[in-house]
Amino acid sequence: MADARSDSSNNDLVREPAHGRAADFAASIYVLIPALACSFSLIVSPLLLFWFPVQGVEAISRPENQFFWAALFILCIGLAVSLRRLLDFALPANIMWFIVYLLVAGLSVAWSIAPEISVRRYVLQVMVFVCAVLPIVSLRRTPIATDHLFVCFGLTALLNLPFLFLTQRGELGHAGFFTGKNLLGEMSALAFMFALHQVSRTGVIYRLRGGIGVVVALTVLIASESKTSLGLALLSHTVAGS
Template structure:
């Protein structure tokens, strides 16, 4: 009788743990679904805002966003209650410590922000979003289960955007799908392709066939979006990552050290060739965009650099520069079209203008720690290593011409956090099950 009761108790406890693991495995997918499907479609159906009012509109709160993220955070906390004994180890992970360091300094910048109310509200949203990722991935059970949900999401995302491309006329500069502009569609399709490349290597049969088809359709959508940044990175980054992971695996050296060595060598070689041939940024812009201003970005960068020089150490305050209302520097001083923007089209400049050199330094440390986290799996899980490195490098490079670091629930920023934390999730496969 005692043995039977013990068995029933163990079964009930196991069911509770399974339910918690099930919920946690779905949370990252729900977060991405809101960012790349639900929020864009709701914005499109609501009609958006006029360009002239964009800074004023962006400074206001959004009740739906607040309800969604608070609800998701509550769900993450409930699912994590029985696993809090694992939380200290997660919180001491170097990537998590770097994230908290940036958040802590961002909280300090609220005190000198010109719009402290807006800055604090946006910081709270950022804390909630990052805690949802940390809890769901750090306390989750299975890397494969979480990635399976993500694969299902990217297939659905391509299907929805295929329908949108058929029903919604293109913009003058490319198809936008369900997103406000073409770069949104390009970035999401890049995410789809990089994720599907992982799925194709680990799945078999019909699932692999579906992912192959999804990759092909996503590439077509990426091309017709005319998002050159996303297209170039989607072609180049997988080639670099596959070669690097294969090299690191077979040499059996410290993959992170090898990455730093190859990256620094590549940068020095690029600088040398540029000096030797005279092929600089102006020439690169002409090749990519048929002008020497990176399609007007240099005008934005000059303005932002001027503002950075006024408060270079601590910045203007976290999320206190763009979309900060009629009293903001952007609204008062920005030239021509720059006053209609919500980003500098360079994530590194946006970090500098918001949190100064201190925040920028923390970001650099976070990037290095994220790369180190991804490369630690080279010998045990090459598929996940490739996925993490592809996503991290995509975000690093994408922020050279767009902006997403620590920006609300930007899909690009979320990709970085997801990839940086993913190695924390245990794998359900034995080492012998890993594929090349």
């Protein structure tokens, strides 16, 4: 009997580390979801529209959009359920107010001229919101998530650099591989903000890659000639260290 109890105890000790490794792996995928969402929105989808342009509602109804967001949403919810013991679902006030706004915005479907299209767009926005926000606010691994987002926005800015030379400048500024200069400007302003955040951290590696990110983001931002985004970039230093 003693030997049996000893074997059972040893088996439990073997299973617990394995379970811990599985939970760590699931958490690492979970915290990566916001960066995956941004990567698709900032890189994959714009490049597909650049190479295979469509207009109007067809851009939203593209099958790759529907498949990606549905798959990422299911993955996000599934990981949240499996990691529920590690997560803190107490949402901050700003997120709560945004959810209220999102619910009120959904009421506009009732008087929409094309309800089917409006419902499709609204469901898509809800899925995007959940994938971008839930892993960050529930897992509380903000530094890791911020690093992922820095890489995502920095890579997007870097990929746009050759398009500044290979594509024709618009009347009001460069658009890169985006559909408008303001989209390029907004992206580069956020890339600049994440780069400043890296510069503000302790460590040579953080500051080095942050400095490179600042240069790339500013280059793209200036080329876009987006005044609104430039204003956002000027304010970003106030939140970069927060």
